[in-house]
Amino acid sequence: MFNLDMHTHTTHFRKRKVKEIILRAMDRGCHGCVSTEHFHSYPPGDFVDNYRRFADMAGEEGFVVFEGAEITLQHMDFLVYGLNMEEILDAGSTKTIKGLIERVHSYGGILIQAHPLRKMKRTIELKMDGWELNGREAKEKNIALRGLGEALGLLITAGSDAHRGVGLGTVFTSFEEQPKDNKDLVDMIRGNKHQACI
Numbered sequence: 124m125f126n127l128d129m130h131t132h133t134t135h136f137r138k139r140k141v142k143e144i145i146l147r148a149m150d151r152g153c154h155g156c157v158s159t160e161h162f163h164s165y166p167p168g169d170f171v172d173n174y175r176r177f178a179d180m181a182g183e184e185g186f187v188v189f190e191g192a193e194i195t196l197q198h199m200d201f202l203v204y205g206l207n208m209e210e211i212l213d214a215g216s217t218k219t220i221k222g223l224i225e226r227v228h229s230y231g232g233i234l235i236q237a238h239p240l241r242k243m244k245r246t247i248e249l250k251m252d253g254w255e256l257n258g259r260e261a262k263e264k265n266i267a268l269r270g271l272g273e274a275l276g277l278l279i280t281a282g283s284d285a286h287r288g289v290g291l292g293t294v295f296t297s298f299e300e301q302p303k304d305n306k307d308l309v310d311m312i313r314g315n316k317h318q319a320c321i
C-alpha cells in the first residue's frame with residue numbers, strides 16, 4: 124500500500140522542522156502527500172517555488188510529493204488533482220466555478236470539494252467529482268460523509284489539511300501501489316483503487 128496525505132499546506136511548514144515533520148508522518152505510515160497550497164494566496168511564481176522547495180526537501184527524506192492546489196471561488200474551496208504546475212497556473216486563472224471544473228477536466232484532472240460539510244448541496248448541484256474527508260473534522264462526521272458520498276457515486280479522498288505540519292499524515296488516502304505521476308494518481312482514484320483512511 125502507498126499512503127498519501129491529499130490535503131497539505133506545505134508552505135507553512137517551518138523550514139527548520141521539515142525533516143522532523145516528515146519523519147513523524149512516515150512513522151504514521153504516510154509515504155507522501157499532495158501539496159495543495161492556497162492558489163490565490165501567492166503570486167504564481169511564488170506558488171510554484173513554494174511547491175518545488177518543499178518537494179525537494181521532502182524528496183531528500185524519501186517522502187513523495189505530488190502537485191496540487193486548493194482553489195477558492197465564490198467562498199468554496201476546491202482541491203485540484205492530476206495537473207502539473209503549468210496546468211494548475213492556467214486552471215487557477217479561471218474566474219467561475221463552472222470554468223474551473225471545465226478547465227481541470229480538460230487537463231484530465233479531478234476536482235474534489237474540500238471540507239464539504241460547509242457547502243454540501245453545492246457539490247451535487249455543480250456535478251463535482253467528489254468529496255474529501257478532512258482531518259480537521261470530527262471522525263463521526265467524516266464517516267457519515269463517506270456513506271452519503273459513496274451512495275451518491277462521488278469519489279472520496281482524505282487529507283489532513285495540515286497547515287503547520289504537526290498533523291501531516293494523521294489522515295491519508297491509501298493506494299494499492301505508488302502512483303507513477305499526477306495522471307496515474309487520478310486514474311487510480313477514478314478507478315477506485317484507493318481508500319480514504321480516517
Ligand SMILES: [Fe+2]
Pocket residue numbers: 130132193237284
Ligand atoms: Fe486547506
